[in-house]
Amino acid sequence: MQLETYISDLLYRYECVTIPEFGSFITHRVSASINETTHTFYPPKKAVSFNEQIQHTDGLLAHYIADLEKIPFEVAAKKIAKRVSTLKLFLLQGKTVTFNNIGELRYNSEGKILFEPTYKLNYLTDAFGLSPFEAPAIIREMHKKKVEQLEQVIPLNITPEKRKSRPYFKYAAVAVIAMTIGGFSASNYYTNKIETYNELAQEEATKQLDTKIQQATFSLNPLPAITLNVTKQSGNYHIIAGAFRVEENCNKTITQLRKAGFNARHIGKNKYGLYQVAYGSYESGKEALKAIREIRKTHNKNAWLLVKKLD
Structure with missing residues (x-):
């Protein structure tokens, strides 16, 4: 038995x-x-x-x-x-x-x-x-070095996204319209418009980043210069062209944008340590909405609006 x-x-x-x-x-x-x-x-x-x-x-x-x-x-x-x-x-x-x-x-x-x-x-x-x-161990530092090497050759346009696997890629749009900006008041109509544009920019960036990480999503090929009424370089509405880990790439982008007719400038680092480049800054939401429509149509469809009071 x-x-x-x-x-x-x-x-x-x-x-x-x-x-x-x-x-x-x-x-x-x-x-x-x-x-x-x-x-x-x-x-x-x-x-x-x-x-x-x-x-x-x-x-x-x-x-x-x-x-x-x-x-x-x-x-x-x-x-x-x-x-x-x-x-x-x-x-x-x-x-x-x-x-x-x-x-x-x-x-x-x-x-x-x-x-x-x-x-x-x-x-x-x-x-x-x-x-x-x-399963092999995940060495995240290797991925970080590869991204930095890639950015040396092609500037990456890091737009707001929800990326889980690589936390150093996360870059979220600051869209806190509700906070009070000293000495500045805007109508509810334009506030709602700006919030809508920020949400659309975030959704579009989330869909595109995974498929475009190996190539530049922000291309500065020679394009016809466009004329915008963007003489002011103050205000709390900023149209973002891109964000860069390497400051040299940030400076190159500003030079190229200015040659293309924009009043581009560096608006400082975000909380992830990335250098942000803006096409321009605007005093009112109405001006910013008009400008971003034209930029997305003729130059960079991935541009997005950041509402923030700069120090």
Whole structure:
């Protein structure tokens, strides 16, 4: 009789399987884990242990054998008792008893049974089909260096987006229209218009950044100069052309924009440490909306509006 086969079957469904007058195999759930040294992910499982103190039969094993072999319960119980006598004899002789797919049993120097489980089977049915796997470590600093190298060649137009995998790319539009700007008042109509434009810019940037990260989304190819009434370089409405990690790229962009007819300027760093370049700054929301419509139409469709009081 292959006793270990029957025990193995029952371990999938029960937490305790008792061999009368011998001991019990007990399972408990173990959560999924990660080996940080080998970067190996292990699924949840049932860990198996053996307790020789629990020997009182509950009839589970005998009933299962009787049902499978189509024999009376008493006959199944006698078969188990006979196998137990053989197991104890092997252990007294100093031999190791092996239960396939469960583990090995042997006596220690004090005459107690030692159990060494095997890990060939996962008795947790919830984890069926799952197996350990290795994944290489993510070295984020390497990605950062690659981006900086890319920006040396092609300036990146970092617009507001929601990017989870690379936090140093995050650049959100500051659109807090509700705050009070000292000495400045604007009508609710223009405030709502500006907020709408900021939201549209953020949505558009989120869709485009993933597909355009390997190429410049802000291109300063020779284009016909456009004439805008942007003589003022003060105000809290700023049309943003791009943001750059390297200050040299920021300065180059300002020079190119000025050659194209814009009153471009550097408006400082944002909270992510990126240098921001503006096409221009405006005193009123009406002027800013008129200018950004023209810029998006003729020069850079990714331009967006930043509402902020500069220091």
